[in-house]
Amino acid sequence: MHIFYSRRRIDNMSCVAKTAIAISLGLFLSSAWAGGKFTPEQLKAQFYYDLGPSEIDVSGYPKDQQENYKVFKRTCSQCHTLARPVNNPLIQRADWDLYVSRMHVRTKVRPGTSISRKDARRVLNFLTYDSKMRKIDHKADFEAKTKELLKLFEEVKKERLRMQIEQDKKKIKESAPYTGTP
Numbered sequence: 001m002h003i004f005y006s007r008r009r010i011d012n013m014s015c016v017a018k019t020a021i022a023i024s025l026g027l028f029l030s031s032a033w034a035g036g037k038f039t040p041e042q043l044k045a046q047f048y049y050d051l052g053p054s055e056i057d058v059s060g061y062p063k064d065q066q067e068n069y070k071v072f073k074r075t076c077s078q079c080h081t082l083a084r085p086v087n088n089p090l091i092q093r094a095d096w097d098l099y100v101s102r103m104h105v106r107t108k109v110r111p112g113t114s115i116s117r118k119d120a121r122r123v124l125n126f127l128t129y130d131s132k133m134r135k136i137d138h139k140a141d142f143e144a145k146t147k148e149l150l151k152l153f154e155e156v157k158k159e160r161l162r163m164q165i166e167q168d169k170k171k172i173k174e175s176a177p178y179t180g181t182p
């Protein structure tokens with residue numbers, strides 16, 4: 001950069017100004033890209049299934065399952081997003097039953113949350129029906145989406161590591177004594 005500037009006759013200010021603008025625009029765009037690669041929500045993902053959609057199109061489901069879906073939405077979004085159960089690979093009712101019980105135990109240590117026995121049953125009915133629809137009857141679709149989410153999760157983890165390293169570097173710089181050498 002220095003060589004580039006010194007070779008130039010500085011009487012051509014507008015050209016220098018243009019270059020400066022181009023450089024700062026480039027820096028701005030690259031920093032915007034780095035920051036905007038993933039949303040803060042995505043960066044917080046604990047499981048790959050947290051990265052998928054947090055709703056289900058139930059317009060083709062029977063009326064009672066549409067009602068159960070409302071209960072599921074209300075019950076299972078109290079502590080994490082609905083994406084967690086929506087994109088989870090569980091299928092069998094017995095498996096879901098274990099998870100719903102586990103979530104019920106969680107409500108005991110998290111003030112302000114609850115899962116009633118009646119709601120748990122409706123959630124279980126919904127999850128069993130929905131798992132059949134999306135994960136058995138449309139197995140290939142669901143598997144393709146799962147693959148995408150797994151790949152995305154790997155990228156998110158890499159980005160988190162990159163951010164962590166950057167932060168650690170900053171900390172080291174801040175704590176290093178000033179020695180006068182650049």
Ligand code: HEC
Pocket residue numbers: 047075076077078079080084085088099100102103106107108110113114115123
């Ligand atoms: C009281 C808070 C709370 C509520 C309510 C809750 N969850 Fe969770 N859920 C958690 C926590 C905490 C975790 C992560 C730790 C774990 O796996 O237990 C979790 C994890 C999960 C997982 C991933 C578990 C794994 O290890 O893969 C699934 C699936 C899940 N929840 C489904 C549900 C469903 C379905 C409901 C509604 C019935 C629900 N959750 C309601 C707190 C809650």
